[in-house]
Amino acid sequence: MPALILIVFIDLLGFGLIIPILPFYAEHFGASPGTVTLLMASYSLMQFIAAPIIGALSDQYGRRKVILVSLAGTCVAYVAMAYASTLVMLFVARALAGLFAGNIAAAQAYIADVTTPENRARGMGLFGAAFGLGFIFGPVIGGYLTEPVAGHINFHFAPLSAAGLSVLAAVLTILILKESRSVSVTSVRLRGWFSPILAAVRRADMKHLVFLFLLVMFVFAGLEATIAMWAERQFSWGPREVGRLFAYVGVVAAVVQGGLIGPATRRWGEARVVVLGLCGLVIGFAAMPLAQNMTVLLVATALLAGGFGLCNPALNSLISRRASSESQGAALGVAQSGASLARILGPAFAGAVFSTWGRHAPYMIGAVLLLFAIWIAWRMARASESTKFPS
Numbered sequence: 001m002p003a004l005i006l007i008v009f010i011d012l013l014g015f016g017l018i019i020p021i022l023p024f025y026a027e028h029f030g031a032s033p034g035t036v037t038l039l040m041a042s043y044s045l046m047q048f049i050a051a052p053i054i055g056a057l058s059d060q061y062g063r064r065k066v067i068l069v070s071l072a073g074t075c076v077a078y079v080a081m082a083y084a085s086t087l088v089m090l091f092v093a094r095a096l097a098g099l100f101a102g103n104i105a106a107a108q109a110y111i112a113d114v115t116t117p118e119n120r121a122r123g124m125g126l127f128g129a130a131f132g133l134g135f136i137f138g139p140v141i142g143g144y145l146t147e148p149v150a151g152h153i154n155f156h157f158a159p160l161s162a163a164g165l166s167v168l169a170a171v172l173t174i175l176i177l178k179e180s181r182s183v184s185v186t187s188v189r190l191r192g193w194f195s196p197i198l199a200a201v202r203r204a205d206m207k208h209l210v211f212l213f214l215l216v217m218f219v220f221a222g223l224e225a226t227i228a229m230w231a232e233r234q235f236s237w238g239p240r241e242v243g244r245l246f247a248y249v250g251v252v253a254a255v256v257q258g259g260l261i262g263p264a265t266r267r268w269g270e271a272r273v274v275v276l277g278l279c280g281l282v283i284g285f286a287a288m289p290l291a292q293n294m295t296v297l298l299v300a301t302a303l304l305a306g307g308f309g310l311c312n313p314a315l316n317s318l319i320s321r322r323a324s325s326e327s328q329g330a331a332l333g334v335a336q337s338g339a340s341l342a343r344i345l346g347p348a349f350a351g352a353v354f355s356t357w358g359r360h361a362p363y364m365i366g367a368v369l370l371l372f373a374i375w376i377a378w379r380m381a382r383a384s385e386s387t388k389f390p391s
Helices: 002-018 022-028 033-061 063-082 087-100 103-114 117-145 157-176 194-202 204-235 239-268 270-290 294-322 325-357 361-386
Strands: none
Touching: 002 063, 002 103, 002 117, 002 157, 022 033, 022 087, 033 063, 033 087, 033 103, 033 325, 063 087, 063 103, 063 157, 103 117, 103 294, 103 325, 117 157, 117 239, 117 294, 204 239, 204 270, 204 294, 204 325, 204 361, 239 270, 239 294, 270 294, 270 361, 294 325, 325 361
């Protein structure tokens, strides 16, 4: 598993390099702010489509092969982005990167293969920590790589650097990552894009888990999309201060996912940890409108980061444990597909609410939605205990 965590970190570091350049790259081709948001959403849209397919393919052909092919495709997408000469080409490159980003489901399924049920949440937490650290350091490095020289931004260097990181991750996959599935298990056949989703929807326990996962991502994605505008109006902050706040949130989430999730799930079980994480999210969202000074803001965002850091790996672990050994990739692919859909719909909803009812409205509504999520999660935890299902 350490080999996979390293590969995920390098891959996400490359993904983060692109974040600071994309809006400016699109505006370089004359894109409006609305078009820029569509460019960002195109990645999640393609990931939404691809994640169940790539996850199911990893069940059929093995995790290592699918991860390797995905890294190669990601490299091609970054090179295409580096040499895009029109806005259409930039959209195609971004969509291609999202298509191959479905390998996250295969990577999570790899963790499910190599961990015991009791340690699965810890494994998912380490995956989330690597994911978060890559996303923290990537934008910082990308910002330096795109520093204007003589008033001009080099739009080629960051994508090419990201492509180089994808190559490095692919080489490491070849050299140090062993296949986690035996040949005898890789006999499941892919029966279309909807089959993993329909299989999840038909099962009540899986359906509720995927819904919770989608709802948490929906609300948290709305926070990510609006917090810069909120901080500008609340504290007159600029990009530098907002960037530091994002880094703080990322570090707290990485600490929780990398160090605390394992002991917490061993003591209370994943289902109760989900409830605990949701409670942290509700308190954090409710506290945001009350944040009139730095102390309250740091406490509120720590609760948000910590709550998300508990919910995300615990929900992934529960989804994995409900799925059979032959369909780990498909089940986690459905979850990632739902998360991608949430990253499309959540910012759109939060932005509309922000514009209509003010800067605090997305967080107040988010707290209410998550109260409903707590009710669902608590019922699931009680049901798990009454049926002696391992949580």
